[in-house]
Amino acid sequence: MSEIDINEYLPVFIDEAREYLQILNDKLLILEEHPGDLDAIREIFRAAHTLKGMSATMGFSHMAEVTHLMESALQPFRDKDGAVLPEELIDLLFRVLDYLQAQVDNLANGDEVEPPEEELLNALKEAASGKVPTGTTSAPEKKEEKKEEPATESIKFELNDYDLLVVEDAVKAGNVVAKIHVRMREGTMMKSVRAYMVVKTIEDHAGEVVKSVPPAEDIEQEKFDRDIFFLAIFPQGTNVEEIKKKIESIAEIESVEVEVIQNVDVLKQSEAKPAEEKKEEKTAESVAQPQQAAAKEEKKDKAKEEHKEKHQIEQLIRVPLSKLDKLMNLVGELVIYRTELQVAKEKNSQEALEGVIERIGRSIIELQNEVMSMRMTPMAFVFRRFPRMVRDLAKRFGKKVEFIIEGEETEIDRSILDKLGDPLVHLLRNAIDHGIETPEERIAKGKPEEGHLWLRAYAEGNYVFIEVEDDGRGIDPEKVKQKAIEKGLISPEEAETLTKREIYELLFRPGFSTAEKVTDVSGRGVGLDVVKAVIEQLGGSIEIQSELGKGTKFILRLPLTLAIITALLVTVGDEVYAIPLGSVDEVVEKDERMKKTQVGEVFILRGDVLPVYYLKDIFKVPTAGEGQHLVVVRSAGSRAAIVIDDLIGQQEIVIKPLKGKYVGVPYISGATILGDGTIALITDLTQLLMGGRE
Amino acid sequence: MNVGMVVFGLKDKYMAAPIEYVKEILKLDKITRLPNAPVIVKGLMNVRGILLPVVDGRKLFNVDEDEELTEEQKKQMRILWVSTGREGEEDIGILVDHILGILFVDEEELKEVPEGMEGAEKFKASLLWNDKFVLMIDIDNLLRGRGDGR
Numbered sequence: 001m002s003e004i005d006i007n008e009y010l011p012v013f014i015d016e017a018r019e020y021l022q023i024l025n026d027k028l029l030i031l032e033e034h035p036g037d038l039d040a041i042r043e044i045f046r047a048a049h050t051l052k053g054m055s056a057t058m059g060f061s062h063m064a065e066v067t068h069l070m071e072s073a074l075q076p077f078r079d080k081d082g083a084v085l086p087e088e089l090i091d092l093l094f095r096v097l098d099y100l101q102a103q104v105d106n107l108a109n110g111d112e113v114e115p116p117e118e119e120l121l122n123a124l125k126e127a128a129s130g131k132v133p134t135g136t137t138s139a140p141e142k143k144e145e146k147k148e149e150p151a152t153e154s155i156k157f158e159l160n161d162y163d164l165l166v167v168e169d170a171v172k173a174g175n176v177v178a179k180i181h182v183r184m185r186e187g188t189m190m191k192s193v194r195a196y197m198v199v200k201t202i203e204d205h206a207g208e209v210v211k212s213v214p215p216a217e218d219i220e221q222e223k224f225d226r227d228i229f230f231l232a233i234f235p236q237g238t239n240v241e242e243i244k245k246k247i248e249s250i251a252e253i254e255s256v257e258v259e260v261i262q263n264v265d266v267l268k269q270s271e272a273k274p275a276e277e278k279k280e281e282k283t284a285e286s287v288a289q290p291q292q293a294a295a296k297e298e299k300k301d302k303a304k305e306e307h308k309e310k311h312q313i314e315q316l317i318r319v320p321l322s323k324l325d326k327l328m329n330l331v332g333e334l335v336i337y338r339t340e341l342q343v344a345k346e347k348n349s350q351e352a353l354e355g356v357i358e359r360i361g362r363s364i365i366e367l368q369n370e371v372m373s374m375r376m377t378p379m380a381f382v383f384r385r386f387p388r389m390v391r392d393l394a395k396r397f398g399k400k401v402e403f404i405i406e407g408e409e410t411e412i413d414r415s416i417l418d419k420l421g422d423p424l425v426h427l428l429r430n431a432i433d434h435g436i437e438t439p440e441e442r443i444a445k446g447k448p449e450e451g452h453l454w455l456r457a458y459a460e461g462n463y464v465f466i467e468v469e470d471d472g473r474g475i476d477p478e479k480v481k482q483k484a485i486e487k488g489l490i491s492p493e494e495a496e497t498l499t500k501r502e503i504y505e506l507l508f509r510p511g512f513s514t515a516e517k518v519t520d521v522s523g524r525g526v527g528l529d530v531v532k533a534v535i536e537q538l539g540g541s542i543e544i545q546s547e548l549g550k551g552t553k554f555i556l557r558l559p560l561t562l563a564i565i566t567a568l569l570v571t572v573g574d575e576v577y578a579i580p581l582g583s584v585d586e587v588v589e590k591d592e593r594m595k596k597t598q599v600g601e602v603f604i605l606r607g608d609v610l611p612v613y614y615l616k617d618i619f620k621v622p623t624a625g626e627g628q629h630l631v632v633v634r635s636a637g638s639r640a641a642i643v644i645d646d647l648i649g650q651q652e653i654v655i656k657p658l659k660g661k662y663v664g665v666p667y668i669s670g671a672t673i674l675g676d677g678t679i680a681l682i683t684d685l686t687q688l689l690m691g692g693r694e
Numbered sequence: 695m696n697v698g699m700v701v702f703g704l705k706d707k708y709m710a711a712p713i714e715y716v717k718e719i720l721k722l723d724k725i726t727r728l729p730n731a732p733v734i735v736k737g738l739m740n741v742r743g744i745l746l747p748v749v750d751g752r753k754l755f756n757v758d759e760d761e762e763l764t765e766e767q768k769k770q771m772r773i774l775w776v777s778t779g780r781e782g783e784e785d786i787g788i789l790v791d792h793i794l795g796i797l798f799v800d801e802e803e804l805k806e807v808p809e810g811m812e813g814a815e816k817f818k819a820s821l822l823w824n825d826k827f828v829l830m831i832d833i834d835n836l837l838r839g840r841g842d843g844r
Contacts, residue, residue, distance in 0.1 A: 619729035679726040
């Protein structure tokens, strides 16, 4: 096969494959509701077809085979008005989708495509042959036949399973499949042009070249001697002799042989033989030099592993060309300003200098906004996978759920979006598992049988809000209180004084779970505390609203972008640290409210006892003073006072993440460069407060 | 085939970095300490808005680092900005005592790293240059992996 460097195209393939898989997913969900939706069937058919082509081009034959079978299975439904897709087939298609999804994920992780499970493949094959899948099927018998037939050595076509399937289908459909062997005259000039003319002739007769030996790329580069084989499919009733004559009439063609294929096994045979030969050779070699062969294998494995390690697939973002043009223009402006700057310097004109600086400032702000907007990605990116999940979960828990997504076009920074998946999955699962009642329970309560689950996103100011709302049973504050007392999170006296809001806060405490029975979906010990921690790490917050018997709403508030935050700059000794303002409650003087206790120092703030940390101890600052101020910080529901030397003030800073084997250090999430070129480290207090005092 | 490398000195030892991995050679500027980082990490340096982690070459290659440097010696120090250019692998700066120059040698002149040498895994070849024994460092090995995260 031609050696295209697939790595180069892999990110694009993955990106596009995901898009088509999403279409499949969406349309399958529609079909589940309306099994006769012809548009959806056609859409799926088209998506499967495109995926097949893409996969085949990339050499992922398993994926190509599966999508091809999928296409065949849908074929009969596509053309018939009023056709209804059987439920079994829809379920089967969902499984195929899962398989394809897993393969694309594999590729994205730098792994290889795995073959589908035998059972799935067989079920698909049955479906493709027009039978409704039943789940258990026997393996097709064709495979065994092929060994018994005598070998023919007429053509050395190495057809893969996918090619064979295409041919098999074409033969079945009554099309004319022909092997065309073209031999050119010795010393033919411009062989590729002749070859092209042959292909053109085939295409003029409505034929389609399925395969050529050598492959098209080699033909183009004239990497062949005199013989070319084509495997082509023509419409029913095509006169092959006529095509043969046409090809013969092309200049420099010495001979043309056309063989019409009635039985696919002939092709299979020619494929089977060389493969067997190869195998024998290999065995001989490994018997002769077993150790060497083993060593070779090992080396190969190692090389493969290394390759895997290096092979990290880059994430792609689609950017409209117009935005790129805008960027280019802005950069162009900056280039001009640089010249102006030079001129202003030579003239030594203060006025000119000020003018240029102002213009540069404006361009930079515009540039910043443009680049930021490119990082913005619609929520749909994450939201779109949920309908399927909700459907599966609802089925599993025996609930009826109507899932409503609103505002999926709302945009948010890509880096935030990537981290939102898990928390949202958790909240949605919670809502289905604990929130929405069973249909019987709902009917008994006089509610509509089908529960509703909303996933909403909208932007407001510099924040994006995401709401997960259900019309289920709601949260019972009394139950929460009881549970918290049982778990020793609060005392019964404390419980009396809590407001509803404070009670809901308890749900976010580590180790709290109201699930009465532990299911494998929710209540696995990872609970809302983790959700909250993730959201806070992103600089956001989470809130609960609930009414008993009516439903629950989780509201997530997230910053539009992570790359720029407002931070409080503080000094310890001669080092500068930045504390994200989102987690700063207030700044207080270090005075007599600091108390020494057996467990260390504490700060009494309006009756609250806060643990005290010294930034100079956390970061082992060698030159630090005694400390003059305390910054009261809040994260994941707990508060602490942090001793610092001095305050510089608050400032917008650009975050540069610090990750990796040399710079990934505890309690630091990144760094920023200040106006004078100094580096300030950004503290990660969530980590500090969650970890507790060492 | 010719192999290019940047030869540098660490106390009395000579080492070289394959030239295709060297992005730039920088003068020593202010380095911001990175608390709780591995001992070999000097800190972060601001290189035109890029935060470059700087690793102490003497510590990295176990060259005795006890002696106090004179001002004159400090002026000689350079940072070798090295990078594999691969996605997901960080760039680092290696702080070295001084740079001797850029050297091109025939591939055949490269010898294996002496077996059993301490820290042999950090090098991928050795060679004799003007009677000096030069070790060629293995930057892939140095930068591979994403570490333990935070």
